[in-house]
Amino acid sequence: MAFYYPNGQLFSQKNPREPSYKRETTFANRGMRFEEAINQSNEYYITHDKAVVHKKPTPLQIVKVDYPKRSAAVIREAYFRQPSTTDYNGVYRGYYLDFEAKETKNKTSFPLKNFHQHQITHMEQCLKQEAVCFVLLWFSSLNRCFFLSAEKMITYWQEQETGRKSIPLEIIESVGIEITPQIAPRIPYLTAVEQYLEKRS
């Protein structure tokens, strides 16, 4: 398992007793690189007064805290909790932005198993409030990034009932908005948001 501290530094720990863990570590690290690019883009946007978007902290259930004399409280027992929202939200020119960032090694389609029901439910709730809600999809093997509106994302999610397992790249190319990675901001997703807003209005 690997974590990023909110300062962007990676914390990664492997468990020697649990060899099956290695795969998960790799996966987490892989996802983290894209996440880091998003976090840096958010920082760029805040610094340049373009938007205020933050990643939400991971929710933890705290069970035991120690208060050592003359030093900071130490959490000694806590567990990861299932978030009830997407990872990112914020404000851009009066618009409420809300999104999830996901990554795949696949080259031809984006697997729906990367998403969770709670994220879809949250997106549905946000859309009812006229949010600008979307997912950022990163094809790491292709080095290609796409903006896909929550409206479309929810449609494909629901098609799982009729057997859909993933969203083909051709569909994403045609209904999504491609975002070309840059130096700064690394993932200029506001450009895609602008295009989406133009189409929506």
Next chain:
Amino acid sequence: MAFYYPNGQLFSQKNPREPSYKRETTFANRGMRFEEAINQSNEYYITHDKAVVHKKPTPLQIVKVDYPKRSAAVIREAYFRQPSTTDYNGVYRGYYLDFEAKETKNKTSFPLKNFHQHQITHMEQCLKQEAVCFVLLWFSSLNRCFFLSAEKMITYWQEQETGRKSIPLEIIESVGIEITPQIAPRIPYLTAVEQYLEKRS
């Protein structure tokens, strides 16, 4: 110190070795009751499709994680981190809402020491993006709650340079919007948001 799990349950722990901690425990509990009322109001608003607002999880710096066989990962060492935003944000009828909820036992004024520079900075950044940004002030001894816009809040915050230590209740009564607690939602803050939006437009 006391925490609320995201499910609303209180976790409270006192350290017998550190008697000075007791005051902090009391303070935390006091603040938590108001926070709980806000969280329940948010739940009400989501359930009734009125708004989608969540409290952000407390950011923690994770240092050590155990992976016991056949059970969930346990965080064995972590520390509280300073948040970089306010506690609450979300969306209401297309508007981005962002606020902080604070409480005082005082009866005649609201002490500015309840706020932190990072919260004010975040509010300033949000206002530049046309956010609906405010604080909810709870006078626990008076059982009175007020909406104060971030625009006003920032003004009083800056007056600390000329010696201001608190915002007198009379000022809050005149420039804020009073929110009368109810059964459900317990703190109907969207009513105040509506009044604020009417005035702003």
